[in-house]
Amino acid sequence: MNQDSISVNDKNPKTARGAKTKAKLLEAASLEFGARGYHECMIADITKRANVAMGTFYVYFESKEVVFRELVQYMGQTTRAYISKKLEGVSDRLEAEKKGLHAFIEFARANKDLYRIVMESQFVAEDAYRDYYTSFQKAYAENLRNASSKGEIRNGDDEVRAWGLIGLSVFLGMRYCIWDDSKKVEDVADAAFDLIKNGLKMG
Amino acid sequence: MNQDSISVNDKNPKTARGAKTKAKLLEAASLEFGARGYHECMIADITKRANVAMGTFYVYFESKEVVFRELVQYMGQTTRAYISKKLEGVSDRLEAEKKGLHAFIEFARANKDLYRIVMESQFVAEDAYRDYYTSFQKAYAENLRNASSKGEIRNGDDEVRAWGLIGLSVFLGMRYCIWDDSKKVEDVADAAFDLIKNGLKMG
Amino acid sequence: MNQDSISVNDKNPKTARGAKTKAKLLEAASLEFGARGYHECMIADITKRANVAMGTFYVYFESKEVVFRELVQYMGQTTRAYISKKLEGVSDRLEAEKKGLHAFIEFARANKDLYRIVMESQFVAEDAYRDYYTSFQKAYAENLRNASSKGEIRNGDDEVRAWGLIGLSVFLGMRYCIWDDSKKVEDVADAAFDLIKNGLKMG
C-alpha cells in the first residue's frame, strides 16, 4: 500500500465537470435524506434528483452510508463556521453562550434537511453523531471554563454544564426541524436559557 | 410486560396460551429492536428469539411497524405509571419536578432497549414519538402551573418551561441509552436541573 | 380399503347441528368466492362470515378447492332443476329453447355470486367447468334432435348448434353477472335468439 492509496481519495473528482456532478449529488442527497429519511430514500431518488444516471453515484461515493456521513460532517463544519462568525466581537461570555445557542438554532432552521440528517445519524452512523455533538460541547465547555476562571459565572463542572447546553440544542433543533412549530422554538430557547442563565449568575 | 395495557385490535389472543405467546413476542421484539434498531432487525430474529414460527408473529401483529408502535405506547404508559408512583406523597412541587426527572431517567435506564425504541420512533413512526413526549410535557406543565399559582415559583410560560424540561429528559435519556456513559448521566441531570431550579426560585 | 372408506364421506356432518354448520359455511363460501373471487378470498373470510372458528372449516371440507367444486356442482344441479320446472308443459320445442335460455339467465341473475364461481372455475377447476356446461349442451342437443326429427326445425349438426346456444348462455351470463348492465341482458338474449330462431325455422 503506497502513500497514494492512503492520502488520495480515488472517488474525488479530477475535473471541473466531475466536481460539479459530485456537488449536484451531495445537494440531491441532502434534500432526499432530509425530506424522507435515510431508509426511505433510495440511491435512485438521489440520482434522479441530480439528473444523473444511477451508476454515476458510485463514481463519487463508496456507498449510501458514506454520503450520509459526509453530510453529517459537512453540517458540523458549516454550523461551527456560522456560529464562529456570529460570535466575532462578542466579549461577554454569557452573552456568547446565548448567542451561540441562537446561532445554532438559526442554522439548523436554515438547513432543516441537513439537521434532520444529523439527528437520524444517531441511528445510522452513531459515531458521526457523537463526533458532531462532541465538537459543540467542547466549544461550550471551553467558553464556560474561561468564564469560570474569570469569575464571571459561578463555579461548577463545566463539562457537565456544557452537555446540559447541548441537551437544549438537541432538543430545540429536533423540535424545530421535526415538529415544525416554528414560532415557539426561539421562545422555548430563550425561556430555557434565561432560567439557566439566572442560575449561572454570581449569587 | 403484559399486552392488556396495549390498544386493542382484532389480533388479540383469546386464550391464555395465546396471551403468553404474544407476551413472548413483545418481549423478543423489544430486545431485538432495542439492541439493533428497527431497520437492522428482522421479523425472523424476533420469532426466533421468541421460539415460535415466523407466521406466529402475524397472528398477533399486523406488521413490523405495528409492534414497534405498540412498544412505544407501552413505554409511555409504564413510564408514567412508574413516575406517578415515585411521586406519591411528594408535596413540594419543585422537588416533584426533580424527582420526576430522576424517575424518568431511572426508568429509561432500566428499560434501555425500550427507550431506544422511543427515540428511534422519531424516524420510524413520528406521531407515536410526538404522543409520547407530549404526554410528559402535559404532566410537567400542569405541575408548573400549580406551583406558579401557589406562588412557589416565578411566573412564566409554563407550557414553554415544560418543553424545556422535556428537552433535558430527551437529551439525558439519549445520552444514557445511546452513549452508555452511565456514570455521568445523573450528574448532568442534577447539574442542569439545579441551574434551572435556581432560576425558578422566587427572586 | 373397505366399502366405508369409499362410500362414506367422513367430512359429512353426523348431527343436525353439524349439518347447520356446514350449510352456513357453504353459504358463506358462495358469498365470499362470488364477491371477491377464488384467489382473493381466504378461508378466514369464509369462517368469519359463517361465525365459526377457522378450524371448523376443515371439519367439513378437505380443502379450499373442494368447497369451490362443490359449489360449481351445486349450481349445475339447481340450475337444471330450475329450468326443468320452467319448461314443464311447454310443447313447442323452439319455444322451449328460448324459454330455457331465459330461465338460465334468470337463474344466473338470481344467483350472481354462484354463477361467477362457475365462470371462474374455468381457471381453478377446469373439469368442473366442463362438466357444468356439458350437461346443458346435452339437454339443448337432445331438444334440437327431437325438433329436427319431427321436422320442426331445419336440419343441421345438433351437437354443434347446441354448443352455439351454450356460447350465448355463457356470454350472456358473464355479461349480466360481471358487467352488471342488467337492463339489457334480456334484450341481448332475445335479439340474439331471434336471429338464431329465424335461422332454425324451416325455410
Add this chain to the structure above:
Amino acid sequence: MNQDSISVNDKNPKTARGAKTKAKLLEAASLEFGARGYHECMIADITKRANVAMGTFYVYFESKEVVFRELVQYMGQTTRAYISKKLEGVSDRLEAEKKGLHAFIEFARANKDLYRIVMESQFVAEDAYRDYYTSFQKAYAENLRNASSKGEIRNGDDEVRAWGLIGLSVFLGMRYCIWDDSKKVEDVADAAFDLIKNGLKMG
C-alpha cells in the same frame, strides 16, 4: 412481440440491449401465464425462462399484474391489426362479419397462450378484459350499422347484435383455447354464424 406498441411507463428501456431484455421477458411471461395461469405462475418462472435474474423483471415492469395487463392490451392491438388486414378489400359487409369472426378465431388459435390470458383477465384485471371486448364490439357494431343503413341486412339494434357476435367470439375462443377440441371450433363458428346470418338477411 415488440414493446413499443405497449403503453409507455418510466420503466421503458433506453438501449437496444434493454429492449431485447424486455421483449424476452414479455415473451416468457406470455408463455408462463398462458401455460399455467396467472396465480400458478411465479415471477421466478418468468425470469428463469427469460434467462435473467429475478430483479431484472422489476427493471421493466412494476408488478406481476402490470405485465399481465400489458399482455392483454397487446393482444387487443395485434388481434385488431390482424383482422383489419384480413378484411382489406372485402366489400360485402355480411361476409366481413363472418371473415372477421374467423380471423378472430385464427388469431386466438395462433396465440393460444395470449388468448388464455385475455380470458383470465376477467378474474385478474377485469377492466382490461372489458376494454378488450368493447373494442371489438365497437367494430362489429359499426359494420352492422353500415350494413343496415345500406339496406344490406334487416334493421335491428346494432349494439345488441354486435354483443351477440362478441358472445360467439368469447365462447369460441374459450372453447378452442381451453378445451382444445380444435377440429370443431370452426365448425361451431360457421354453424352458429350461418344461423345468425339467415336472421340478418333481408326478409
Add this chain to the structure above:
DNA sequence: AATGAATGAGGATTCATTCAT
C-alpha cells in the same frame, strides 16, 4: 363438534451495488 393457536413453505418486491460500454 368446535375452537383458535401455530405452522412454514412460499412468493412478490426491494434496492444497494457491480458491470460492461
Add this chain to the structure above:
DNA sequence: AATGAATGAATCCTCATTCAT
C-alpha cells in the same frame, strides 16, 4: 466521466392447513 442494465440476496408478509384441546 458517465451511463443504465443487470444482479440476487434480503425481507416482509400470506394463508392454506394441521394440531392440541
